Structure formats: C-alpha cells, structure tokens
Amino acid sequence: MPELPEVETICRGLRPMLVGRDLIRVTARRADLRIPLPSDLAARLEGRRVERIDRRAKYILIRLDDSTVLIVHLGMSGRLAIAPTPPPSLDPHDHVIFELAGGARLIYRDPRRFGLITLATESELESHPLLHHLGVDPLAVAFDGGHLSALFKGRRTPIKAALLDQRVIAGLGNIYACESLFRARVSPFRLAASVAGRRAERLAGAIRSVLEEAIAAGGSSLRDYVQASGELGYFQLRLAVYGCAGQPCPGCDCGGTIRRIVQGGRSTFYCRHRQR
DNA sequence: CGGCAAACCTGCGAGC
DNA sequence: TGCTCGCAGGTTTGCC
Numbered sequence: 001m002p003e004l005p006e007v008e009t010i011c012r013g014l015r016p017m018l019v020g021r022d023l024i025r026v027t028a029r030r031a032d033l034r035i036p037l038p039s040d041l042a043a044r045l046e047g048r049r050v051e052r053i054d055r056r057a058k059y060i061l062i063r064l065d066d067s068t069v070l071i072v073h074l075g076m077s078g079r080l081a082i083a084p085t086p087p088p089s090l091d092p093h094d095h096v097i098f099e100l101a102g103g104a105r106l107i108y109r110d111p112r113r114f115g116l117i118t119l120a121t122e123s124e125l126e127s128h129p130l131l132h133h134l135g136v137d138p139l140a141v142a143f144d145g146g147h148l149s150a151l152f153k154g155r156r157t158p159i160k161a162a163l164l165d166q167r168v169i170a171g172l173g174n175i176y177a178c179e180s181l182f183r184a185r186v187s188p189f190r191l192a193a194s195v196a197g198r199r200a201e202r203l204a205g206a207i208r209s210v211l212e213e214a215i216a217a218g219g220s221s222l223r224d225y226v227q228a229s230g231e232l233g234y235f236q237l238r239l240a241v242y243g244c245a246g247q248p249c250p251g252c253d254c255g256g257t258i259r260r261i262v263q264g265g266r267s268t269f270y271c272r273h274r275q276r
Numbered sequence: 277c278g279g280c281a282a283a284c285c286t287g288c289g290a291g292c
Numbered sequence: 293t294g295c296t297c298g299c300a301g302g303t304t305t306g307c308c
Contacts, residue, residue: 002301002302003301003302006301034284034285034302034303034304058302073302073303074301074302075284075285075301075302075303076285076286076300076301076302076303077285077286077287077300077301093286110285111285111286111287112284112285112286112287112300112302113284113285113286114286114301114302114303115302154277155277155278156277156278157277157278157279161278161279164302166302166303173301173302174300174301175301176301242301264279264280264281265281265282267299267300278308279307279308280306280307280308281305281307282305282306282307283303283304283306284302284303284304286300287299287300288298288299288300289297289298289299290296290297290298290299291295291296291297291298292294292295292296292297
C-alpha cells in the first residue's frame, strides 16, 4: 500500500502520461469515498489541461491550467493508474474515470474507500485542511539528525508512534517506520525525546536511505499496490523486518528473532537484540 | 499532551 | 468446499 515511496513512484509514472494532456471527460461512479467527492468534480475538470504533478507526503497533487488542483490520497487500497490498452472491463471498485485526449483513461480504484479525491485552488492549498498540518518531508534536503531531534524534543511518546505522526514527519507509514528503526538500530519503544545526537543522525539517515531505496525499486509491491503503468513493480524492495515475525534477524549475527508487537494499534516488527 | 480504541470499508489467507 | 476469524499499507475523532 501506498506509503511515500509508492506515491512517489506513482507520480513519476503518471507524469509522462498526463502532463500536457487534456482531460476530456470525468465520470464519478460512486462519490462516497473517505470524504464525499465534490459534486462539481467533472464540471471543474473537463476541458482542463494537466500542467504538473507533485507529491506532498502521501498526497498526489495534480495541477491544472486554471489553478485548480486535484488532490488524491490513496488510503489503504487505492490505485491511480492509466488503464492498459485495450481497456479491460471496469472493476466494481473503479470509482472515478478520467478520460484523456487521445483515448487513454486514468482510473481511480479503491476497494476499501479509505482514500479520497477532492479539489482546491492554488491559493487554498497552503492552508488546506488536509495539508496544512503536515510536517517535514523526509526526503527534503533540510531533513537530518539535528532536524529530527528538534522535532522530537520533549515528546514523550514511543519513537515508533512519533514516526507515524504526519504532523512531524510527513509520508512515513507503518512499513517504512519499522524498516527505518531496524536499520538505525533504534528500539521502537524508545521515547522520541531520547532520540538525539548520533542516534538521531543514524535514524534520519536510515529513513532517507530506506525511502530512497524503495523509490529506486519502484515501491515495494505488497498485496494490492500497482505502479501507475498498471504493472507490478519489476523489483520488490527486500523488507528486512516488516512481516517477518519469527524469522532470524537479518541485520547481523545477533541471533535474535524478529518479533511482532502492537503499538498504538499498529503492528511493529523489530529485533530486541539489535535495536536499543 | 498523550495513549488508546473505534470508526471508516473490503479482501484475503489461515485454520477448522 | 465453505465457513469464520484475524489482519491489512491510512487517517480522524473522541474519550480518559
């Protein structure tokens, strides 16, 4: 499912297919996504040209030629992909169809409907309720250990939970939070405020490298994630701990076994020997 | 401030 | 084969 690397991969895949193309027709097949689809979605999009595609945390921002911005979040099970040609029959969970000049179709599919599609204008974007609280992008140049420990200062919550807090770091999800902590050898139980100095440098570096490797691999393909091209990723990032409960710790010869625990209602996978 | 559970939905794999 | 159960990548809300 879409965490930051998957969303980034989708944006990169969509750009060559979408930028510069006109939206001819937009069809909403059902409107009850996480937030209701705007009733004027089609009216505001049809006839517009796509100017650029950006990612903010796990949001896809599709900018159009009249300063309208199409905001897409994929939730847990969402996909946004160009339909292959010839087009297969629609799936029951294909909720919004964007027909492009030239005949291609962009399809938003989301079985669980935890995702959303909405509209904003360029001037509304900065203070938009979905976006304004988002923290620093972990791939930003400014993101480093010093930045990380400043963000965590005074926070008496386990580092694992803090990493998932989008108000602090925007874009990390459960998989990459687990993988980053493992790589940095930081215990998921450790209080966020105690992650500073060299440990914070290690963690910031681990977050960056894990995300960059995942993007380079085209996102890690789990159950229902498909790249914008509609194909499964060629390469699947090798996950060191996520989903690996009971397996020997892959990081070193510590002899530990990967354990699964629950923190804040989310699974955490870690090695108690390697991570301190 | 923070932790926790529940809510939103559907699909899938495991186990019986 | 077919049923039930548990679990899933996210986010928000409300309660203690």
